[in-house]
Amino acid sequence: MLTGAVSKYGVQTDLAVEARELIVHREGPPEIPGVEVETVKTEVSFITRINITTEDGARIMEKMPGRYSTLEVPGMRERNRDVQEKISQDLAGELEKFIADIAPEAPVLVVGLGNWNATPDALGPKVVGNLMVTRHLYEMTPPEVRGGLRPVATISPGVLGLTGIETGEIIRALVVQIEPSMVICVDALASRSVKRLCTTIQIADTGINPGSGVGNRRLAINQETLGCPVIAVGVPTVIHAATIVSDAMELVQDPSKAQGPATADELPQKTQFNIDPQLITKGIPPDGDQDRRELIHSILEPYMGNMIVTPKEIDVLIDDVAEIVAGGLNAALHRSLDLERVFDYLQG
Amino acid sequence: MLTGAVSKYGVQTDLAVEARELIVHREGPPEIPGVEVETVKTEVSFITRINITTEDGARIMEKMPGRYSTLEVPGMRERNRDVQEKISQDLAGELEKFIADIAPEAPVLVVGLGNWNATPDALGPKVVGNLMVTRHLYEMTPPEVRGGLRPVATISPGVLGLTGIETGEIIRALVVQIEPSMVICVDALASRSVKRLCTTIQIADTGINPGSGVGNRRLAINQETLGCPVIAVGVPTVIHAATIVSDAMELVQDPSKAQGPATADELPQKTQFNIDPQLITKGIPPDGDQDRRELIHSILEPYMGNMIVTPKEIDVLIDDVAEIVAGGLNAALHRSLDLERVFDYLQG
Amino acid sequence: MLTGAVSKYGVQTDLAVEARELIVHREGPPEIPGVEVETVKTEVSFITRINITTEDGARIMEKMPGRYSTLEVPGMRERNRDVQEKISQDLAGELEKFIADIAPEAPVLVVGLGNWNATPDALGPKVVGNLMVTRHLYEMTPPEVRGGLRPVATISPGVLGLTGIETGEIIRALVVQIEPSMVICVDALASRSVKRLCTTIQIADTGINPGSGVGNRRLAINQETLGCPVIAVGVPTVIHAATIVSDAMELVQDPSKAQGPATADELPQKTQFNIDPQLITKGIPPDGDQDRRELIHSILEPYMGNMIVTPKEIDVLIDDVAEIVAGGLNAALHRSLDLERVFDYLQG
C-alpha cells in the first residue's frame, strides 16, 4: 500500500534486503547476529533468503522475525515473455517453500492489497485478477478429476479512503467466514533504490505489519490477527520523493558507494564520470551523520510527502509484473495438478 | 448481476414495472389485487411506486412483497449535466423514503454488485467509486462539525467467477464485522425492453432474491440473511438476447401493442409504417400463447444464452448513469448536512 | 467500425463466408459463377479462401472482387495461450499470401480502425497497441543487424464522431506523408451469426468499401483512394439487434437449417429439442420470403437500430483477440527476422 516505514536511517524501505544492505554497507561486515543469509543464482534471478531468528536480529534489521525470500531480477523490466516465464518459475519455487506448510488441498485466500485507482499501487488487485480462482469449482469437481486441485479464493478489499473500512477488518471478516488455511497478501511496496523498482519480488512469512509511529491506523495482517499463516508477496513500484533525495545526496557525495554493493552481475553498470569529485562533495559531512539525515527528511516531507518517484513506463510495467507474480502463484498453489489440465478444466 | 429470472411469460425482467405492465397488458385492467400503485411526474422523471402488500399480489407479480419505486427518465441517455442533476435529485427524493426508517447518523454499507470486467455489469462498482465514503472520518470528526454526517462504508465484492466466494458470503461477513444499520445494494439489471436500458432506476426494499429455478446458487441478500434492512437500487443495462427475440416477434405481429403502453410523453414515438401488416404476421398465432413463448425461449437459449443486447454507446452511458445514481445516494445518505460543507470537509 | 451493410436478404454481414453461405444455403449448389473457393483445415482453424474473379460473382456475393481468406476458429474464445499461439501462426500464414506482393523491407502502415471508447469496436486500436512498431528504428539500425527488419508504422485514427475528420481523410493524409508500400486496416466487424463472434478472422485485399445506401459518408479505404495495396483484417464482435431477430425467426421456424451448414466439426453441436415444431412454426410463411424479411427489418430498426448483441464476456475476449491478431501480424510483417532477435532488439 505504498506507505513504507522510516527507519533510523531516515529511509523508507519495505525490503529486508535493503535493510540488510544498509546495515552491512554502513556498519560493515561481519554479518548481523540472529540473521541468517543464503543466496542462490538462477538463470534470471539472484535470490536472497534472509531468516531473522532472534529478537536482536529483528531489532537491528527493523523487521519482524521470520523468513524473507527476495528475487532480484533485472530482466523483469525487459518485456520478454520467455524471461517472464522463467521468473514466474523461480517465484513459484520460492513460494512453495512458504506454502509447503499446509496440505495440497488446503484452501487459500489471496488478497490483492492496494488502490486500483493509483497505477503503481494497483499491483495487488491486478495480480488477483490474473489468478486461477477455484474455490467455487472445488465442490462441483468429482474427486477423481480434482486430484490436487486447491480451493483458491481472492479478494481485493480496496483501501481505507475508498471503502471507509480498514483493509484488515475486511480480511478478518472474510477469514472468519470462509476459513482458509493460509492467507497470501500481494502488495506494491516502496523501495529506496531506483534499481529495485519493478525488478524485485519479496516473499515473507511475517504478514504485513505497519511500522510503529508512521501515523496510520492500519491493523496488522498476520497470523496473530487472522489465526492462520499469512504470507506477504511484494514488489517495489515507487520510491518516496523524500527518500530519493536523501539517497541522491549520498550518491553525489560518493558515487562508488552510495547504493550499496551490487547484488547481481546483470545489474546495469554504474557510469564512470570524468569529473573532479571535490567540486561536488566539498564540505558535505561524512556518511553516517544520522541527525542530518533525519533533518533532511523532515524538511522535505512537507513539500514532497505526497509525491512518488516511479518509472515513466509504470503503466505497462505493472501489467507485466502482475502477470509474472500471478504466474508464480498459480503454479505454486496448484502444484500437484498438471497445469494444462487445470487450464482446460477452467475453460470447459 | 445481469442474471434475470424467466417468468411464466418466458420473459426475463428484474423490474416490477415491467412485470406489472406485462400482466396488465395481457390480462387487462382492473388492477392487480394486493398491488397498490401510485404515479408521480416530475420535470424529468415519471415515477411509479408499487407496493405489493399480499402474498397473492406477490404471486401474480412474481416479485417479493415490498415497496418498489421506479423512475423512468428518458433524459438519462442525453448526456446533459443539468438534466442529470435533476435526475439525481428525484432519485434522492425516492431514496429518502426508504432510508427514512433509520436514524440520520445510523451507519450504512453500500454494496456495488457486479463484474467490473464486463462493461454493462460494472454499474455497481462504478457507483460505489463515486460515493462520499465517510465511515473512517466519522470518529475523527468533532461532534460539532459532524452534525448529521452519516458513516457510509462501501464494498465491491466482485462476482463468484472472480473471487470464488459467493457475493452473499462476502457481504454477510462484512455486515457481521461492521454492523451497519442498513445495506444498500447497487446493481445492473436485465430488462425486457430496449426503451428502458439506461433510462430506468428501480429502488426496492426487498433486497436481492435470486429467482428459484434459475440454476444459480446465489444467496439471497435481504433482511432475513443480513439482519438489517436491505435496499436494492438497480438500473437495466442489458436485455438477454433470447428475450429481445421473443419481444421482437410480438412487435412484428402487432407494432401498436407489443411493448406495452408508453409511460411518459417524452418517450420516442413509435414510427409509423406504411406496410401491409398481413404480409408480416400472417399465420402467427394470437398473443398469449404461453407454450409457444416458452418453446421459443428454449430453442434460442443454447444459441444466445451467453449473448447480451446493449446500446452501442454503453461504455459512455454506464459512466453517466453511475454518476447520476451516486449523486442521488450521496444526497440521500448525507441529507442533514450542507452538501458544500461535506465536500469541503472531504477535500480538506 | 461496426456498420455493416444490409444485403438484399435483409441481413447485415461484413463476412464473405457468410454472404456465400447465405446464397448457397438459400439458392443451393452448384457453386456461384466467378467465385472460386478453397478450404483448408489446420489443427485449430478451418480456413476458407474465396476469390471473387468476375463482376458477376461480385454482384451475386454483394462483395467487391478480390481475395478473401477466412479463419474459423472456435478455440479463439477458449482463453488457452497455447491455442492462441497456433491461431496466430495460422493467421500469419494466411497474411503472408497477401503481403508477399511487396518486398520484405517495404514499409507498411497498419491502421487500427474503430472507436476505443466502445469495447466491441476497440479491436483495431487494441491490435495496433500490441504491434512491433519499427519504422522509427529502421534508420538507426545498422544494415547488418537490420537483415529483413521491415519498417512498420501504425495509427489509430478514431472515428468521425470523436475527431470530426473522416477516417479515410486521416489515412490518406498519412499515406501521402510517409508513403508506405501497403496499408493494413484492422477492424471489428458485424456478423449475422452468434457462432462467429470472436471466432472468425477475415483477411481481404479489397480494402474497406462502405456499402452503398447505408447512409454513411465514409470514404472508401482501398488501393484506388490510397494508391497502394490495402489489406483489411477483420473479426466480427457484434451482431446488430435487428439482424439477430431476423435470424432467430428463421431458427425458430427450422432449427435444423437456419444458420446454414456448420463449417467445422469443432463448432458446438446444435441442441436437440423434444418438441413439436408445429406448435411454434405453424403458419409462418416459407423461407425465402424476401419482402417479409425486409419489412421485419424496417419495423425493428427504429427500436433496435442502436442496439448491439455481443458476448457477455466481450471485454475479456477483445483483449484475447487483439493479442492473437497482433501476434499474426507481427510474425507476418517481420517474417525474415528471427523473432527472438527482434524482441531482444526492441527492448535493448
Add this chain to the structure above:
Amino acid sequence: MLTGAVSKYGVQTDLAVEARELIVHREGPPEIPGVEVETVKTEVSFITRINITTEDGARIMEKMPGRYSTLEVPGMRERNRDVQEKISQDLAGELEKFIADIAPEAPVLVVGLGNWNATPDALGPKVVGNLMVTRHLYEMTPPEVRGGLRPVATISPGVLGLTGIETGEIIRALVVQIEPSMVICVDALASRSVKRLCTTIQIADTGINPGSGVGNRRLAINQETLGCPVIAVGVPTVIHAATIVSDAMELVQDPSKAQGPATADELPQKTQFNIDPQLITKGIPPDGDQDRRELIHSILEPYMGNMIVTPKEIDVLIDDVAEIVAGGLNAALHRSLDLERVFDYLQG
C-alpha cells in the same frame, strides 16, 4: 510529452514563469530586458502574462519570443466542481486572447499530444476526448442554426514509440489535408516545482519547440512548420527525478529561498522548522555554483533519467485537469454560441 529541456541552470522546465522565477530569483530584479510581465488575480487564479519581445529576452529566458499566459490555481487539486468551473472560465478568458486572431467560424484543429499509456502523459488525449467536436456537423448544419458554430476537429497522434511516426509528421500531414486556420496543441509538461504539478496551466503562441541538444528528433510544431498559428496549452504533471534532487539540495541549503517567491497567497505556507540549519548546510557551497549543478545532474541522470516524480493521486488528478482544460477550450472555441444550445444540438 514530458521531455523538458535542460537549461543552463541544470533544470528542466517547460514553464515560462519558472524560467523567469529562476532568473529573477538568482540574479535579482530589476526585470529582464525584452520581457514584459503583467499579473492579474481572479477569484481562483493568479494569472501571469509574459511577453518576450526581443531576441535578448528570449536568450535570457531560454524560451522562444512570444506570448505566454500562465494560470496558477492551487484549487485545481481540490476536486470541487464549482471551483473547477471557475478555472475553466478563467482559462477560456485567457485562451480567447490567443484565438481572437482568427475568425469565429475559422476551423481549428486541437491536437492531444502525449502517450495515452502513461498516466501523467495522457493529459492531451484525455482533453481531446472531452472536446465538442463539430467539424463533421458544420456542413450538415443550416446556416441559421450554425450562427457562430466553429468547426473543430481533433487528433491524438500518439508518441513516436507507439506509432513509429514523428508526431510532427502526423500533424503536418493532417494540416495539409484539412487546412485549419489554427492548431492548438494540448500537452503534459515537466515542471521543476512540486507546488506547480496539476495546479498550473500555460498557454503560449510559440507552438512546441524541442530544446536543442536534448537529443530527441522531434520536429517543431509551430507556425513555421505548419503554416498556421500554433497555440500550446500545457499543464505540468511530473518533475524529472534528477531535477527534484537538485532543487531539494537547494531547499535543504536554504529553505526560505529555494523554490523562489510564492506567487499566490493561497499557496500552502512553508512549514517552519525548529532546527539548527547549520547542522544541515554546513559546507555546502553557496548558491549559483553553476558547474556543480551540472555535475550533479550528470551524475544522477544515469540512475534517474527514466524516473518521474508525480503526485500519488495522479490518476484522479489527470481526469480532473482534463475536464477543466476541455471546459476552457470548449467555451473559448465556441464563444459566439449559446452553450446550452450547442450541447442540445450535439445530442439531438
